[in-house]
Each structure stands twice: as structure tokens, then as C-alpha cells.
Amino acid sequence: MEGEKGKKVEVAAVVEEKRSRFRKICVFCGNQPGRKAIYQEAAIELGRQLVESGIDLVYGGGNIGLMGIVCQAVHEGGRHVLGVISKSSMAGEYITSQTVGEVQIVSDMHERKAETARRADAFIALPGGYGTLEELLEVVTWAQLGIHKKPVGLLNIDGFYDSLLFFVDMAVDEGFITRAARNIIISAPSAKELIRKFETAMGQAFCCIQVDQSTVAMRETFGKFDHVLEPGCHFLPWCLGKQIAGYLSLRVQQLDVRCETKTKDNVFVTVVASIQYNAIADQASDAFYRLSNTKEQIQSYVFDVIRASVPKLNLDDVFEQKNDIARAVEDELGKAMSSYGYKIVQTLIVDIEPDNHVKKAMNEINAASRMRVAANEKAEAEKILQIKRAEGEAESKYLSGLGIARQRQAIVDGLRDSVLAFSVNVPGTTAKDVMDMVLVTQYFDTMKEIGASSKSSSVFIPHGPGAVRDIAAQVRDGLLQGSAIH
CATH class of the missing domain: 3.30.479.30 (Band 7 domain)
Structure with missing residues (x-):
């Protein structure tokens, strides 16, 4: 038991020793910031992770785009930044007055690539274009040819490199790339996870590996699977044909x-x-x-x-x-x-x-249906208002008729009382004489009110002794008819 424990301590020490050599990373990325904010956020996070891990930055090209963001983050964090620039690029858009850190000038692009590869302990590719892809595949090819044994990683932000990884897997299936060569490319969606995988890969070169939690590793002996390695630190004597074919995550994926x-x-x-x-x-x-x-x-x-x-x-x-x-x-x-x-x-x-046309049609159908319901409700409301209005008018006319009838009844009662009182006080007069006099008096009072009104217009009526008698007869007949109806 103690021997096994001592062996694990020794393995851990080898891993830590190798990590102490893991000090410089060369970054490839686009000279544009990209359309998605997540690319810029990932560049800032990569710079922070390099600073936290005590890793310096080596880069070729210019301090613009995503590269400029990484450089700035590492420089502000206090780590060393080295830019290897070729003379052919100095007159172009790659060099700006905002260049940070140390700058080394080389003669041409080939020397620049060789110098960055010599100085770096590992390589990381962020999202980029043709230049990024060319430099990435070149260091991968160098690793396949045995020119270097440094880790090569893809910071696969938001699935940017999914298509490239699919192509590589297809090339493995078709026999153009060996499974061992497939493992040259290390991919992770975050800077922290990618650096951790780098440390594990570099430890493997010294016959020891670390398997992270919720992950298992496939161990092969001379190309044949022999064991699944659980999370933890494992001794892996590559000189005996032992190697890691790959890792498998046990986490729930979507x-x-x-x-x-x-x-x-x-x-x-x-x-x-x-x-x-x-x-x-x-x-x-x-x-x-x-x-x-x-x-x-x-x-x-x-x-x-x-x-x-x-x-x-x-x-x-x-x-x-x-x-x-x-x-x-x-x-x-x-x-x-x-x-x-x-x-x-x-x-x-x-x-x-x-389909968008179907969605539009469905919305129009729904809108028309709701408008139809709204129209029915509105018509029903107007119908109720009209009925209530008609009921109100009928009630108003009924009450108005009652008022007129009572008014006429009061007039008739008043005239009757006046005739009776006049007949008693003036002997020899008949009821007809008194009625004619009262009607004529009311007639002249009416004429007087019409003339006194400021809003009255001209009124043409026949006038003369005979006309007065006719008017009296008409008024009397009207009152008698109203009294009879009541």
C-alpha cells in the first residue's frame, strides 16, 4: 500500500515538473474581432487564464482583432508578451502604434513561423480565417512528422470548429489520418478546460496522465484497447506501447x-x-x-x-x-x-x-375570427342601446302625454270655475258669453307675449270682429275635444 502511495506521489511530482516547463503559448487567431461578442469575451478569458496559470504569450502578426484583445489582457495581467513580426508585414495593417510587449523583427513569414514555434511550449487557435487555419494545420503537420511534441489546441467557441473536427474524424474513418494523429488536436469550449487538457497531455509525454472528474480515458497497448482509466492520476509507460487513444466525457450533453x-x-x-x-x-x-x-x-x-x-x-x-x-x-x-x-x-x-407564409395566414385567420366576434359583440351592444333608447323615448312620450292631459284638464277646470264665478257676479250673462270673453282675453294675452319676445318672428293671422269669433270657436272646440278624450 505504501509503495503504491509512493508511486502516485512520484507520478504527481513528474506532472508538476512538466507543468513548470509549460510557460509559453503561441496563439493563432483572426485579425478581426468577429461578429459575435462571445469571440471577444473568449479572447479576454484566454488572456486571464494565461495570466492566472503564469503563462507568457507568443504571437505572430499584429496587435489587432482577437489577437490584440489577447495581447492586451496578458500584458495588463503582468505576463510577458512577445510579438514576432516579419518585415513584409511591417508596412501592412498588422503593425499599429498600439503594439504591446516585446517585438522581434524577422526577415520573412517562414522565419516568423519557425521562431514562434521554437519559443512556444504549446499552440492555441481561436476563431479566425485562412491565416489562422493555415498556421494551425502547419503545426499539426509538424507534430505528425515528429518535428515537435507540443500540444495543439482549438478554443472551440460556440462550436466554431465543429465542422473542422468533423472533417478530421471523417478523414480518420476513411483511413487518411491515423487515430494517434487525430489525438494531436485537443479541443475544448473554454480556455480553462483547454489549458487543463494541455497540462494532462504534456504530463503524458513523461509517462503519466491525469483524467479529470466525470471523464474516462481509453488506454491502448500497441494500438489495441486494453483498459478504461477512471478519473485520477495514472502511470502510462509509453515505452511499453501504452498510450491514450482519447477521452470520453460522462456528463449529460445536449x-x-x-x-x-x-x-x-x-x-x-x-x-x-x-x-x-x-x-x-x-x-x-x-x-x-x-x-x-x-x-x-x-x-x-x-x-x-x-x-x-x-x-x-x-x-x-x-x-x-x-x-x-x-x-x-x-x-x-x-x-x-x-x-x-x-x-x-x-x-x-x-x-x-x-413556414412564414403559413404563420402569417394563421395570424390573419385568428385576427379575422377575433374581429368577427368583436363585431358581433359591438352590434349586440348597439342593439341593446337602441332598445333602451326606444323604451326611454316611449316612456318619455307617455309621461309627456299624461302631463299634457293633466294640463288641459286643469285649464278646463279653471275655465269652468271662472265662468261659474262670472255668471254669479254678473247677472244676465250666459256661460257662452263668459267663455267667449275668456278665450278672447287669452288670445290677446298670447299675441302680447309673442310681440314681447325678442326671438319671435312675424305672425300673420286674420283680424276683425268675425275673425275673433272664429278664433274663439276654434279654441273652444279644441278644449272641448281634449276634455272629451281625457
Whole structure:
């Protein structure tokens, strides 16, 4: 037990000794900042990680774009920055007055590449263009030829290098690249993880490796798999043919698959499925060796299930039965991937996107339906208002008629009382004489009020003794008719 413990301490010491030599990294990246802010954030984070790890920076080219961001971060952190510049570049856009750190001038591009490779302990490529890709593949080729044994890494920000890694894996499958040469390229989505993988790779050169938590390593002897290495520090005598074929993460991973298909009512939709999966620890060797591209395999099964299920449903049913579609995908994937050492944790249908013209038409139909309901409600409200208004007018007219009838009744009662009182006080007069006099008096009072009103207009009426008698008769007849009706 003590011997085993002492061996582990010795191995750890070798790893630490190798790490102490890991002091300079050469960075390749674009001379543009890129369209996504995440690229610039990754460049800043890489600079911070280099500073925290006590690593200096070596770069070729200029202090602009992503390279300028990395240089600035390392320089501000107090680490040494060396820019190797060729004379042919000095008159171009690569050299600016803001260059930081030490600058070394060389004669041409070839000397610049050789000098940066000589000074660096490792290489990292950030997102970039043709120049970045050319320098990356050149140092990878040098490693394959045995010119150097320094780690080469891809800072695979937001999946920028996924297509390149897919190409390399395909070249391995087709026999153009050996599996050992495939392991030259180390890839990680963050600067911290990439530097940790570098340290592990450099330790492997001294017959020891470190396997991180939630990860296992595939050990081979002269190219044949013999053991799965658990997380921890392991002795790996490469002189006896032992080597690491690669690493396998046991963490739950997520793959978003976009599948375009057609519904039963001939509407094209894009179904987005989110697949969560992980490698099974007990079947790690199957997961590593049996599939060359796990994501492509999962995507193929998802396409097959979705394109078999959705065409049986109308568009509205697709939205309503998305959970059934997710279960169908999960069942099919679970059965297929379990034989390859993978477990499907969960499958979700996170989005269903019809064609834009269909979405616009659906929105217009929905809007028209709501407008129709709104119009019906508005018409119903107006109908109620009109009915209530008519009821109010009828009630108003009824009450007005009652008022007029009572007014006329009061007038008739007043006239009757006046005639009776006049007949009693003036003997010899008849009721007719008194009535005529009262009516004529009211007639003249009315004429007087019309003339006194400032808003009155001209009134033409016949006038004379006979006319007065006719008017009195007409007024009397009207009052008698009103009294009879009441």
C-alpha cells in the first residue's frame, strides 16, 4: 500500500515538473474581432487564464482583432508578451502604434513561423480565417512528422470548429489520418478546460496522465484497447506501447436537432428537438470506439422518427401532440443508442415553426375570427342601446302625454270655475258669453307675449270682429275635444 502511495506521489511530482516547463503559448487567431461578442469575451478569458496559470504569450502578426484583445489582457495581467513580426508585414495593417510587449523583427513569414514555434511550449487557435487555419494545420503537420511534441489546441467557441473536427474524424474513418494523429488536436469550449487538457497531455509525454472528474480515458497497448482509466492520476509507460487513444466525457450533453418536414394538411414545419444524453460508464469502450460521430447518429434517428410521425398529423394536432412525438423519439433513440453505450436522458420538442407564409395566414385567420366576434359583440351592444333608447323615448312620450292631459284638464277646470264665478257676479250673462270673453282675453294675452319676445318672428293671422269669433270657436272646440278624450 505504501509503495503504491509512493508511486502516485512520484507520478504527481513528474506532472508538476512538466507543468513548470509549460510557460509559453503561441496563439493563432483572426485579425478581426468577429461578429459575435462571445469571440471577444473568449479572447479576454484566454488572456486571464494565461495570466492566472503564469503563462507568457507568443504571437505572430499584429496587435489587432482577437489577437490584440489577447495581447492586451496578458500584458495588463503582468505576463510577458512577445510579438514576432516579419518585415513584409511591417508596412501592412498588422503593425499599429498600439503594439504591446516585446517585438522581434524577422526577415520573412517562414522565419516568423519557425521562431514562434521554437519559443512556444504549446499552440492555441481561436476563431479566425485562412491565416489562422493555415498556421494551425502547419503545426499539426509538424507534430505528425515528429518535428515537435507540443500540444495543439482549438478554443472551440460556440462550436466554431465543429465542422473542422468533423472533417478530421471523417478523414480518420476513411483511413487518411491515423487515430494517434487525430489525438494531436485537443479541443475544448473554454480556455480553462483547454489549458487543463494541455497540462494532462504534456504530463503524458513523461509517462503519466491525469483524467479529470466525470471523464474516462481509453488506454491502448500497441494500438489495441486494453483498459478504461477512471478519473485520477495514472502511470502510462509509453515505452511499453501504452498510450491514450482519447477521452470520453460522462456528463449529460445536449443536442438540438432541427428537422424540416410536412404535415398531413401539406404545411411545411421545422420541428426543433432537444436531446439530452450521456455515455454509460460501464459501456465506455463501446461509446468511444463503436461510433465515430455520436451527434450525427442521434440526429439521423431523430430525423427518421419525426419525418415518420408528423406527416400523419394536421398542423394543429402537431402542436397538441408534441409530447407524444417527443416520447416516440426518446423510445426509438433509447433502443438504438443503448447498444452503442449511450443513454437518452430526456427528449423535448422545444419548438414547432411553420413556414412564414403559413404563420402569417394563421395570424390573419385568428385576427379575422377575433374581429368577427368583436363585431358581433359591438352590434349586440348597439342593439341593446337602441332598445333602451326606444323604451326611454316611449316612456318619455307617455309621461309627456299624461302631463299634457293633466294640463288641459286643469285649464278646463279653471275655465269652468271662472265662468261659474262670472255668471254669479254678473247677472244676465250666459256661460257662452263668459267663455267667449275668456278665450278672447287669452288670445290677446298670447299675441302680447309673442310681440314681447325678442326671438319671435312675424305672425300673420286674420283680424276683425268675425275673425275673433272664429278664433274663439276654434279654441273652444279644441278644449272641448281634449276634455272629451281625457
